[in-house]
């Protein structure tokens with residue numbers, strides 16, 4: 001009972017003691033919540049007023065020809081905007097083949113991005129008037145390479161950059177071995193971006209496998225989690241949709257995934273199946289593995305509804321476990 005005395009003061013203590021005799025369960029709930037608050041359990045930023053946003057997930061045909069990839073991406077952004085999308089998403093590594101041999105060759109200096117992919121993305125976002133979550137490209141910075149997603153505002157301004165936090169290092173003998181860490185360095189932390197299309201939490205591909213990152217984004221008030229990703233033919237069929245729906249249902253949040261199309265000429269066969277998932281883990285829209293743009297409407301009012309129907313946040317037992325947001329905010 002020591003913590004509530006400090007938190008609530010002497011008057012409240014008398015009330016708590018009196019109530020403890022007649023309503024022990026209610027008091028125990030109150031004490032648990034006070035202890036959790038004192039221990040710094042996550043708080044949730046209020047959501048902006050309900051709004052609907054049309055999103056486009058551009059599952060692009062990616063080749064070894066960077067200029068061709070840039071033309072493909074630009075056309076997809078323009079077409080998505082013409083179809084009314086306000087939030088456009090591109091795939092992971094859309095400007096180069098997904099391979100350790102390619103990353104250094106295709107890498108760009110994003111901050112000094114007066115030319116190349118970054119300049120094109122900025123111009124395309126501004127011309128189309130959309131918020132652009134521009135998949136990822138290899139970034140060169142300070143002698144290191146990163147797998148980096150740029151987010152542009154509808155004026156073409158670079159709003160944020162997410163560097164893939166969890167690198168894709170796996171070895172499934174006879175199936176797939178990939179080690180991004182041979183060429184890439186991991187990013188420094190989570191990326192939350194406020195845009196007219198909502199508060200976005202960004203992850204790249206393998207990042208989706210780590211539920212704590214998604215939980216942290218939800219705790220910071222994100223409305224939608226966006227994962228450009230290039231799953232493969234071993235993990236894709238089993239895990240891609242499962243993980244997107246799991247992150248959605250755990251956090252009662254929208255989840256968007258965007259893959260490159262499968263290119264039979266490529267050394268890395270992408271799974272495809274770019275998908276929009278709602279906060280009840282329902283598939284809103286999806287596709288197969290060919291080039292396509294997936295459209296969906298996100299109705300952010302559903303976040304409040306789902307969370308009222310099933311108040312998981314309030315029901316969490318922060319006295320037993322709690323998420324520690326080490327990056328702080």
Ligand SMILES: NC(=O)CC(=O)C(=O)O
Nearest residue numbers: 168205206230231232235
């Ligand atoms: N390519 C990735 O980063 C992730 C992936 O393919 C997987 O997790 O499986």
